[in-house]
Amino acid sequence: MRIGVAGATGRVGRHIVDVLSAAKHQVVPISRSTGVDVVTGANLAKALEGVACVIDAATGPSPEEKPATEFFTAATRNLQEMGQRAGVQRIVVLSIIGVDRFKGGYAAAKRAHERAMRAGPIPAVIVRAAQFHEFVAQLVDWGRKGDVAYVPKMKTQLVAARAVAEKVALVATESGTPTQAPLEIAGPRVEELVDAARKLVARRGESLRIEDVSDPANPDDVLYASGALLPGPGATLAGPTFDEWLRSTAR
Numbered sequence: 450m451r452i453g454v455a456g457a458t459g460r461v462g463r464h465i466v467d468v469l470s471a472a473k474h475q476v477v478p479i480s481r482s483t484g485v486d487v488v489t490g491a492n493l494a495k496a497l498e499g500v501a502c503v504i505d506a507a508t509g510p511s512p513e514e515k516p517a518t519e520f521f522t523a524a525t526r527n528l529q530e531m532g533q534r535a536g537v538q539r540i541v542v543l544s545i546i547g548v549d550r551f552k553g554g555y556a557a558a559k560r561a562h563e564r565a566m567r568a569g570p571i572p573a574v575i576v577r578a579a580q581f582h583e584f585v586a587q588l589v590d591w592g593r594k595g596d597v598a599y600v601p602k603m604k605t606q607l608v609a610a611r612a613v614a615e616k617v618a619l620v621a622t623e624s625g626t627p628t629q630a631p632l633e634i635a636g637p638r639v640e641e642l643v644d645a646a647r648k649l650v651a652r653r654g655e656s657l658r659i660e661d662v663s664d665p666a667n668p669d670d671v672l673y674a675s676g677a678l679l680p681g682p683g684a685t686l687a688g689p690t691f692d693e694w695l696r697s698t699a700r
Contacts, residue, residue: 452621453477453500453537455487455528456507460583461543462616465504474622480507487524490531497535502621503528504532505542505566517558524567529569539574541621542566543613546577546633547678551669563631574620574627578613579606579635579680582694585645589659596656602663603642603673606635606680609694612687636691639676645691652695 452469456462457478469476477496479485483490487507497503505528510631528540548559566573585607594600616634643661650657663670672678680686689697 450502450622451475451477451500451643453479453497453503453682455479455505455524458482459506459508460581461578461610461614461617462504462506464611465506465617468611468618469621470613472569472618472622479503487527488520491529493527494531494535497532497537498534500535500537502539502541503532503571504541504543504617504621505538506617512555514554514558517555518561519563519616521558524616525562525565525569529566529571532697533570537571539621539627540566540569540571541574541576543617544575544577544631545678546579546635546680546684547672548577550677553669556669564576570617572627575631576617576620576681577631577633578616579608579678580642581610581632582607582636582691582698583610585642585649585691589646589649589657592662593657597660597661598646598650599660600642600646601673602661602670603678604676605640605642605678606638606686607640607645607691608636608687609689610632612636612689614685616685631679635680635684635686636685637688638690639679640691 452474454462454465457466458480466476479496485496509517522670544559544563548556588600589598646659
């Protein structure tokens with residue numbers, strides 16, 4: 450099968466390309482580094498020629514709600530319109546567990562992304578993932594202030610980006626009518642983000658103190674802490690655990 454992967458060089462996209470290539474599918478990488486821009490549409494029509502399915506794992510440069518929403522809606526419009534003209538039959542969209550419960554921020558932008566994809570002419574399958582193992586280091590770096598790093602007070606079921614890629618690739622290549630309900634994939638157990646961050650820092654050998662923070666005035670912060678990012682009972686659970694991943698990958 451000929452499959453386009455938007456965001457092919459990203460955290461999950463590169464794994465998706467690897468998984469599909471190993472299964473002998475013909476992969477078309479779609480990213481600015483390959484000369485294709487989903488936002489401006491540059492070279493996108495040509496890249497989609499002969500593509501049966503598109504996997505949308507692209508992310509914008511900003512985590513802020515307004516620019517992220519603008520990125521996702523522009524990319525969706527181009528993928529849907531140019532994809533329809535090219536004969537694309539299905540789009541698989543990578544999203545985040547719990548986005549329909551949040552009022553603002555990046556989650557709201559992803560919710561707009563899902564809605565726009567659902568409204569397009571090409572059937573879209575939504576795969577919502579828990580936070581990636583790899584995301585912990587990013588949050589630590591974002592929250593670093595001197596010898597302390599502040600991370601959100603959050604319950605999550607951390608999952609490896611590779612496991613998410615395998616799930617998305619399976620959905621993209623299976624036959625039959627696309628499901629209307631969002632699919633979910635998460636790691637095997639509930640984690641407190643602050644605990645995962647402390648384990649990461651210890652593994653690195655850094656003398657960095659980790660503290661969790663929340664803003665009670667922000668209703669979304671309450672959701673983070675209460676478990677709104679945890680998967681439902683029908684979710685696919687995939688290892689490794691964060692501890693296992695840390696032992697095998699972190700340096």
